[in-house]
Amino acid sequence: MIVKCPICAKSVEWSAELSPYRPFCSKKCQLTDLGEWASEERTIPAAKQSPDASPDAVDIEEIEAMLSQQPDDFFKH
Template sequence: MIVKCPTCKTDVEWSEASPFRPFCSKRCQLIDLGEWAEEDKAIPGAPDTSDSDIWSEDMGD
């Protein structure tokens, strides 16, 4: 099976011969990781309110 590298869109064979699959290289894999770490990419969902003021006030009682 051939897939596109999510970073550079190069064709990548999905097999043991491609150790960084779905990425074409370690470089593209690290670029993607950096985008997640910088929060340029995110999975949509409900906002995280675990650090909200309400939570902090409830813990202080």
């Protein structure tokens, strides 16, 4: 299957052997995308939570605690 790189729109073969950075065409495009998410240039639209939101809502500290428990190599792929 051929897909378009989300950053540069270059055609990319969707296979682990031929495209280790899929859906990106290269490590450069993969890191560009990561940087855009980290700087919040890219976001997923979500409804604003009201101040009286449910106590079951996950907060950022809880997410960070879960991520800190991942093995060191979790983010290196």
